[in-house]
Amino acid sequence: MLIILLLVTLLAVATAYQWKKCQKLPKGPTPLPIIGNFHQFVYYGLKLGSAVAVYHHFEKVHGKVFTLWMGLLPTVYISDYDIAHETHIKRANIFSKRFATGTTQHIRDGRGIIASNGEFWQEHRRFALTTLRNFGLGRNIMEEKIMEEYHYRVADYTKTHTKNGAIEIHAGTFFDLLVGSIINKLLISERFEQDDQEFEKIKSALAESLENFGIVDIFFPCWFLETPLMAWRQKKIFKPFDFDRLARDRKHQWPLFHS
Incomplete structure (x- = not known):
């Protein structure tokens, strides 16, 4: 009995939350409590064959701007260039707040470049851009550092993977190590070597x-x-x-x- 009461309460809270949110959002397909529009998205996805076709269908029914509920999360879709340009370019300050998932916010506590918003995000963005420029972003020095690491990695693999006059390289392993080594070299001036246990653990x-x-x-x-x-x-x-x-x-x- 208690479980049923808890489920009914949860359902009522979810319904009230969605109804209140719907009053402030653009129109869209009617969501169900908790699952939102997942059932409609799956149905039309199977019927029309692709996610793009599903969005086109909702656009025809509900207009250029509509709301879909992904569970308890409302998402507003803009399918018109002029409206998108107005909101994201001309009125960018008003619509600058970016989407951050509950998982991201839970991990980062609303901090960092990805999960933050507002003035906190702007300060971090300025700091990140300044730091990246100091590392050489947008200048030839960045390309030089990347190519230096690339040539080192090729030379290293040539020594250890040459067989019958040809170099045998597993592309996935090679590029994983190359990219990881470039990032590490730029950040702390250290590269990962072949069979590096720390790199393999990461x-x-x-x-x-x-x-x-x-x-x-x-x-x-x-x-x-x-x-x-x-x-x-x-x-x-x-x-x-x-x-x-x-x-x-x-x-x-x-x-x-x-x-």
Whole structure:
């Protein structure tokens, strides 16, 4: 009986939340509590054959600007160039707030460049651009650093992977190491070498997290992710990343990082 009461209460709260939000948003297909328009999106996706066709269908029915609910998350779609130009270019200051998923906000606590908004985001953006320019962004020095690492990696593979006068390279392994090494070299002046255990751990952790992460995780609101019900899910997704260990290792290697 208690479970039924909780479910009815949850349904009522979700319905009230959606109804209140709908009053302030552009018109769109009628959402259901909790699942939103997922059922309609799936139905028309199977019927019309693609997501693009589904959006075109909603555009014909509801106009150039319409709202779709992805679970409890309302999303407004603009399918007209003039309207998009008006909102994103001419009135960019008003519509500058960017979409940040509940998962992203939960991880970063609304901070960083990706998950933040408003004045906090503008300050971080200015700092990031200044720092990247100091690293050589937009100048030939950036290209020189990238090509330097590329030539080093090719020479290294030539020594270790030459067989019968030809170089045998697994493209995925080669470019993973090359890109990771370029990023690391630009940030802390260190490159990853072949069979580097730290690099392999980072790559494996990223692959495991992406494998555990599903599209449904994007649409969970932040408050729901903080409930005990979802704690196991977040732990499973981000368990592979031991950021504290990586930070401790870097502090040990670079005394400058010590506070």
